[in-house]
Structures are given as structure tokens and as C-alpha cells.
Amino acid sequence: MSIAQFQKALYQMIADIPTCIAVRSGNKKFLSNFELTNKERRRLLSVSMQPGMNTNCTLFRMNRVTPLYTSMPNICKMLQKKLLDILLEFWEKHPKSTLQYKEEIKLFYFFLKNKIEDNSISIQYLDKILEFEGKLNELRFDDSYTTEPRGKYILSKHLRLIKWNCDPSILLENIAEENYKFPNLPEETHYLLVENSSENLELKMINNSLGTILENLEKFDNIPTELMEMGFVERNQNEMIHMGI
Amino acid sequence: MKVGLLYNPALEDFLSQHKYVCDYIEVIPDMLWTDEGKNKTPRFNLVPSWRNTLDKLASSYDLVAHNIGFSLGTAEHFDFEYLENLNRIHEKYNFLWHSDHISFVKLEVDDNFDHNTGMAIPIPYDEEMLHLISSKLKTIKSNLDSDFLVENNVFFIDIPEQDMTEEKFLNQLCMDSGCNLLLDLHNIYANSINFKFDPFDFISKINCTQVKEIHIAGGNMLGDMYTDSHAGPCPKEVYKLLEYTIPRCPNLNGVTFEFHDSYFHLLQFDGMFKEIEQMRTIINNFQPCL
Numbered sequence: 348m349s350i351a352q353f354q355k356a357l358y359q360m361i362a363d364i365p366t367c368i369a370v371r372s373g374n375k376k377f378l379s380n381f382e383l384t385n386k387e388r389r390r391l392l393s394v395s396m397q398p399g400m401n402t403n404c405t406l407f408r409m410n411r412v413t414p415l416y417t418s419m420p421n422i423c424k425m426l427q428k429k430l431l432d433i434l435l436e437f438w439e440k441h442p443k444s445t446l447q448y449k450e451e452i453k454l455f456y457f458f459l460k461n462k463i464e465d466n467s468i469s470i471q472y473l474d475k476i477l478e479f480e481g482k483l484n485e486l487r488f489d490d491s492y493t494t495e496p497r498g499k500y501i502l503s504k505h506l507r508l509i510k511w512n513c514d515p516s517i518l519l520e521n522i523a524e525e526n527y528k529f530p531n532l533p534e535e536t537h538y539l540l541v542e543n544s545s546e547n548l549e550l551k552m553i554n555n556s557l558g559t560i561l562e563n564l565e566k567f568d569n570i571p572t573e574l575m576e577m578g579f580v581e582r583n584q585n586e587m588i589h590m591g592i
Numbered sequence: 593m594k595v596g597l598l599y600n601p602a603l604e605d606f607l608s609q610h611k612y613v614c615d616y617i618e619v620i621p622d623m624l625w626t627d628e629g630k631n632k633t634p635r636f637n638l639v640p641s642w643r644n645t646l647d648k649l650a651s652s653y654d655l656v657a658h659n660i661g662f663s664l665g666t667a668e669h670f671d672f673e674y675l676e677n678l679n680r681i682h683e684k685y686n687f688l689w690h691s692d693h694i695s696f697v698k699l700e701v702d703d704n705f706d707h708n709t710g711m712a713i714p715i716p717y718d719e720e721m722l723h724l725i726s727s728k729l730k731t732i733k734s735n736l737d738s739d740f741l742v743e744n745n746v747f748f749i750d751i752p753e754q755d756m757t758e759e760k761f762l763n764q765l766c767m768d769s770g771c772n773l774l775l776d777l778h779n780i781y782a783n784s785i786n787f788k789f790d791p792f793d794f795i796s797k798i799n800c801t802q803v804k805e806i807h808i809a810g811g812n813m814l815g816d817m818y819t820d821s822h823a824g825p826c827p828k829e830v831y832k833l834l835e836y837t838i839p840r841c842p843n844l845n846g847v848t849f850e851f852h853d854s855y856f857h858l859l860q861f862d863g864m865f866k867e868i869e870q871m872r873t874i875i876n877n878f879q880p881c882l
Contacts, residue, residue, distance in 0.1 A: 354665075
């Protein structure tokens with residue numbers, strides 16, 4: 348029991364800088380929350396005063412940001428100076444993490460989405476780039492950030508569709524060059540398909556008539572067979588079960 | 593004796609353009625799956641992109657598994673489902689050997705997910721901890737059809753009043769558990785800088801007959817501490833340690849170079865060739881005479 352308590356206390360001192368500082372300054376309240384032996388108390392007090400605890404606290408934060416920076420690099424770069432405050436807020440709201448990139452990225456995606464929707468963050472095109480990187484991560488981790496689609500037909504599972512209100516090719520070209528000062532683009536509808544092929548994620552611009560069909564698949568009882576033959580669409584297995592097929 | 597590289601995505605072009613440049617690729621199996629949480633069926637799902645990558649690597653190279661998820665040092669924790677899943681992956685890829693670290697990265701919590709500690713936190717080198725880890729290693733060893741190695745830790749804090757030194761702990765752990773040692777020379781180097789001891793003296797106290805694999809890597813300063821950040825080339829001081837260690841290790845299977853993909857720009861293809869060449873040269877010149 349005691350070792351487990353010691354480990355929890357040491358972890359919390361690494362994860363929360365004010366806690367470490369409080370222990371260092373002789374505040375006994377934090378350690379009294381744990382069932383520790385006197386030796387374990389002495390150990391925790393000793394390490395709280397060592398310079399290596401600063402390194403631990405920094406590494407803890409670097410390691411927690413790594414999945415986000417690796418899997419949502421453009422979002423992190425677009426947030427620029429706001430990123431640190433947003434991360435601190437995110438970690439305060441979600442203090443626990445798993446070793447799983449998939450879960451951590453998804454949590455951060457919805458955290459940012461909510462902030463954009465309630466206008467706490469206002470950066471031009473951030474919402475679309477968030478959606479774009481979210482779709483890439485859905486495919487990478489075989490995940491879905493939306494509710495299960497209804498209807499007889501659904502978009503093939505290796506595809507994701509993004510509807511844009513501007514020309515995404517210009518935004519994506521800028522991003523490729525790490526230029527995040529986007530020009531004001533005229534409002535026009537475009538559709539982009541992201542495909543998880545056997546090797547890579549591939550992007551394909553499609554025409555608006557195809558995009559409109561793919562966006563509204565749940566409304567169709569029949570679709571052109573070519574869409575299934577070309578791999579854009581598949582039968583909704585869940586819906587077939589609902590219908591008792 | 594073989595030379596290997598720890599896989600990261602920055603190596604993809606290098607490995608596909610220079611097949612058989614090394615003898616094995618070490619992979620972190622934990623990257624291969626997502627964990628949906630305890631009591632979920634199926635709990636572990638393969639990530640398609642990683643599965644494709646691993647299949648591709650396995651077609652050209654022998655694979656070694658360097659695990660991070662056993663969290664050997666966590667008290668009151670052993671994840672049997674994790675072990676079962678690893679066994680399933682092992683059956684498919686037939687890893688040459690497996691390893692994990694002598695530290696803790698997880699804490700047992702009430703919900704379905706273990707809590708990630710965000711970094712490998714050191715353990716005190718006490719008798720109690722020795723028994724705890726040794727018992728876990730015996731369980732792993734009896735359930736995994738492969739050699740299992742434990743890796744010495746890097747640490748930035750010095751836990752006082754420990755029952756034994758790190759060298760003694762490593763020797764005793766291998767003896768008690770029947771597992772072997774993955775000796776990370778860069779971790780020893782980093783600890784020797786931060787805590788001012790002689791790394792050669794440290795290695796001289798290790799029972800090197802138990803060493804089956806050696807890790808080398810680069811690092812850099814973070815504030816006042818030298819870290820094992822795997823930042824590009826391996827320092828010449830670590831190569832000196834390799835020259836010193838290899839003749840002492842009659843059972844060594846391989847030497848592995850680790851770097852983090854974000855530091856690939858410090859290496860490039862030329863740098864990779866240089867690291868591999870240096871490892872091969874030292875192995876050829878210093879391997880023990882049997």
C-alpha cells in the first residue's frame with residue numbers, strides 16, 4: 348500500500364508544479380493526504396528540493412504535448428502564442444491522460460472545437476484546419492468523431508469528406524510551406540476527400556455534385572451503382588441490422 | 593553480434609532506400625494498437641497505418657520489441673490483458689526478444705484506463721521494489737515465448753536512503769528473475785553527468801554476462817540537466833563506453849542506436865550511415881574472444 352501511495356504522491360509533485368513548490372517550502376498538507384512511512388516522507392521532501400524536479404516537471408509537459416504536436420501540428424502552429432495558455436487550460440480540465448495518442452488527441456480536438464464554437468478562440472480558418480486534422484486522425488486511428496451515420500448508404504470507412512467554404516488547396520499549400528498567414532479567400536463551396544490507402548493518407552478534390560451526394564447519403568434510398576463500384580460508398584451494415592436484414 | 597535501429601517515422605525513406613543497412617529494427621509495440629480500456633472487447637485494436645508499417649519492416653528485417661507499457665515499477669499493478677495482447681502480436685511478428693524499463697509510467701486508477709504518468713519515473717532501489725519487479729518479470733517470462741530484457745533507467749532525482757546501489761539492484765534483479773539486461777549506455781552517461789560519478793566504474797560493477805542488448809543514443813541539456821532526449825548523433829563519450837563494455841559482454845546479441853524523429857535533421861542519411869558504421873567497427877574490434 349505504501350509504495351503505491353509514495354508513487355502517487357511523487358507523480359502529483361511532478362504533474363503539478365505548485366504542489367512540488369508547496370512540499371519544498373515545508374507545507375505538510377499535501378503529504379498528509381497519503382499513507383506514507385517516515386522514510387517515504389523524507390524522500391519526497393528531499394526530491395522536492397532537488398533541481399531535477401524542475402527537469403521532471405518540464406519533461407512531463409513536453410511529453411504530454413508531444414501527441415498533440417505530432418498529430419495536430421498545424422493547429423498547434425496556428426495557435427502560436429495562445430498555445431501555452433490553451434494547453435494549461437486543457438490539462439486543468441483533463442488532468443488524467445492515458446498512454447494512448449488516440450484518446451489524448453480526441454480530447455484535445457473536442458476541447459478546441461468547443462472553444463471555437465463559443466468564440467473563446469477566434470482565428471481565421473482554425474475551425475476548418477481543426478476539422479481537416481481531425482479527419483486525418485480519425486483515419487489514422489480508425490476512429491470516428493461523429494455519431495454513427497444513419498441511412499442505407501454511408502461513405503466508405505477508408506474515406507472522410509470535408510466541406511469547405513473556400514478553396515482548400517490554397518490553405519493547404521500555405522500550410523505545406525508553414526505559412527499560417529492566410530489570404531482572405533472568396534467564399535465558395537469545395538469538397539475534399541481524404542483517403543486512407545494502404546500506404547498513406549491521400550487528398551482528393553472532388554466536384555461539387557459528387558460532394559453534395561456524399562454529404563447527404565443518408566437521404567438516399569438508391570444511389571448510382573458506380574459510387575459503390577468506385578469505392579466511395581458502402582452499404583450501412585448497422586442500418587441493415589436495424590432493419591432486421 | 594547484430595546492429596539495430598529503433599524505428600521512428602523519420603527512418604521510413606532511409607530504410608526503404610537502403611534495405612538491409614542494419615541487422616534488425618527495434619519497434620515500440622505500444623504504438624501499434626489503441627487500448628479501448630479494461631473490460632472492453634476487443635480491448636486492443638491495431639492501428640492500420642502502424643500495422644502496414646510493421647508488415648513492411650517485417651518483410652525485410654528481423655524485429656525486436658521494446659515495450660513501454662508493462663510499467664514494471666508500478667506498485668499493485670500488473671496488466672495481464674496487456675501481456676496476452678503482446679503474446680498475440682509476438683506470434684505474428686516473432687520478435688527476436690522483448691524488453692521494458694525499470695521505472696513506472698502508469699498508476700492504477702479506478703476507471704478503465706490506467707493513468708499515464710507522462711514520463712518514466714524512477715523507483716527506489718529497495719529490497720521491496722526488487723521483489724515487486726522480479727515477481728512481475730517471472731510472470732512475463734513464463735507467459736511470453738521470448739527472451740525478456742530490462743533496461744536501466746535515466747533519472748533526474750536522487751531518491752535518498754536506498755537499500756542498494758543501482759548496479760547491485762540490476763545484478764540482483766536479473767539473477768532473481770532470470771531475465772537479462774538491456775544496458776542503456778546513454779542513460780548511464782546522462783546519470784553520470786547529472787550526478788557526477790564515473791560511468792566506467794559503474795559499468796565495471798555490472799554483471800555483464802547478463803547483458804543481451806546495448807542502447808546508445810544522443811541527448812542534450814534541459815536547464816541544469818543533461819537529458820536522454822535521443823537528440824541526434826551519439827556522443828563520442830558514449831562510444832568510448834561502448835568500446836569498454838562490449839568486451840565484457842559475452843552474451844550480447846545486439847547494439848541499437850536510438851534517436852527521436854524530430855532530430856533527424858541533425859543526422860540525415862550520412863549521419864545514419866556514420867552511426868551504423870561506428871557501431872559495426874566497435875563490435876568488430878572489441879567483441880569478446882570466446
